[in-house]
Amino acid sequence: MRFERRDHPSTGLVLLAPVGAVLAALVVAGLLIAIAGANAFEAYGLILKGAFGSRLGFSETLTRATPLILTGLAAAVAFRAKLWNIGGEGQFYIGALAVAAFGMIPAVAGLPPVLAVALCLLAGAVAGMLMLLGPLALRLKFGVDEVVTSLLLNFVAVLFVSMMIEGAMKDPLAFGWPSSVPVPGNAELPKLMERTRLHAGLLIAVGAAVAVWLVQARTVFGMRSRAAGLNPRAASFAGVPLGRTLVSVACLSGGLAGLAGAIEVLGVKGYVTTDLSPGYGYSGIIIAMLANLNPLGVIAAALFSAVMFVGADSMSRALSIPSYIADVTVALSLLTMLVALFLTQYRIRR
Amino acid sequence: MNVILDILSSVGMWEAVLRIATPLIFGTLGVLLCERVGVLNLGIEGIMTFGAMLGWLTVYSGGDLWMGLVMAGVGGAMFGLLHAVLTVPLGLSQHVTGLGITLFASSFAYYVFRLAVPTATSPPTVEPFRPLAVPGLSEIPFVGQVLFNQTAPTYLALALVAALAWCLYRTPLGLALRMTGENPHAVDAQGINPVSLRIGTIMAGSALMGMGGAFLTLAAFNSFFPTMVQGRGWICVALVVFASWRPGRALLGALLFAFFDAFQLRLQTVVEGVPYQLFLMLPYALSILALVLMARRARVPQALMQPYRRGER
Incomplete structure (x- = not known):
């Protein structure tokens, strides 16, 4: 058996890859559910019902998809340029913390809401950017692989958040768990649906996906970042400034992850805790791959993950299947997607 | 100053260094093996987590401690096989896989x-592994108390460093392994199949990672x-x-690292007015520093992250 490269992977196959990958992941996860003694079809039915079956469930799914779209975009733009930003989780937290810190400035509470929200979002994005520029600088200056440095910084970031919310930014009015001082009311994102948690952050996230798609498809920067990822040497000979392109990519990627944290604070929580993210940064990597790094595909992939996470929560209350099955399925879909993509590029010959 | 001397002169501190170093030795040797044949294995964090769980579960459901360690190794090897199949014959991105x-x-x-x-x-x-005092040797003041009063897996980890160094540099298998990481085409030309060598080595390395994880649940904690x-x-x-892909230096690195970790744990309890989170950041910051210092100097296996397909260059 050997593999033969296809000259031109057909568009149909490429579009089919994520569908096949998700189905394969669902089959394997279904086996795990069956081994645990439950009916997999019933479990998946309950997951869909939990995610779409009620107004509340539906709003929760979209609320959950919001940060996932942004962290997915963050990973997608970086991976396209072969900048391995695995630090989305840390950038998310630092973005959230920056918003909370910015909200503590007394003058912010007096700003008109539009301006207050805009400045807060900017603060979060800039903080996320700075967080990724560190590992990039180490790569460009010292040749240090940014995978490990950005990963290690995730732990540093959460510890830093913990230090700040137990110290300088501690909310004196909060009892029990440490949390930051809440952001002022005028900086909160407006709700999209009455009596739910769904907020305008969803529109920002979808808008960001469309904007990133336009930038990648229609601008010189988009072309350069793709070239830098495909073949850095060739790109460099063709006159692409590699260093500068990577810095711009890092700003975009870190900024998007920071924005995700900022929006989660302004839209959902209002303050920062060390459990603000159930691994949004890491899920973003899966979502980016499942979308084949396509910014518009990220929206669909984020929705799939959100459905799994929200649906599994309600499913696990009905059946005695741990809600971790959602994490298992989503992680599996990354591996099956890699295989599916391989099959779009190669055909198997005997 | 006195406080620091007190910490450094206590047997407990140095005992802890070896204990903290043990999972790192297992894990580092595991990564080293995989990378020596040219494959990056970022599955380690998850494989250690799985090994920790499986080791604990085996003992919790009635197996003995060694059985737990072995099961963790087997579980690790299974994930290693998955990683190997995806990255070696299929040649998928080693980072993402x-x-x-x-x-x-x-x-x-x-x-x-x-x-x-x-x-x-x-x-x-x-019930975790208890310290196993080596008769006689463990009564040597200080050095003996530190070195010969550890749990059995710690001795195993130290023995593995020597065994791996011997295997890599003194046996034909070791030569083939190292060559696979440098130039798999040359290995193939010698009549050795680099693909199966890679798959086997990744499984072995991942088994070590799983055992490192099990040390956490079966010896360090319970x-x-x-x-x-x-x-x-x-x-x-x-x-x-940091170790420049050499087992001896990997041991040194793990010990150095564990030293700082044990030191900051003790310093936390005596130094006041410094947030404890700053101490906890130290291990991660040190790892980044180690990377910066060594990144340009280290001799990277030449075929690291290069998928091998016969007849393709």
């Missing part, structure tokens, strides 16, 4: 853990809880660069 393995293995570990223990507020414990690996796997990946 490894991260996928980590995310899959850790969520799978949590899933199985929750199935085994559906509703416990505090994680159930097992129960499993999610997120307990706390980035140790990533630290091992950094340590391998």
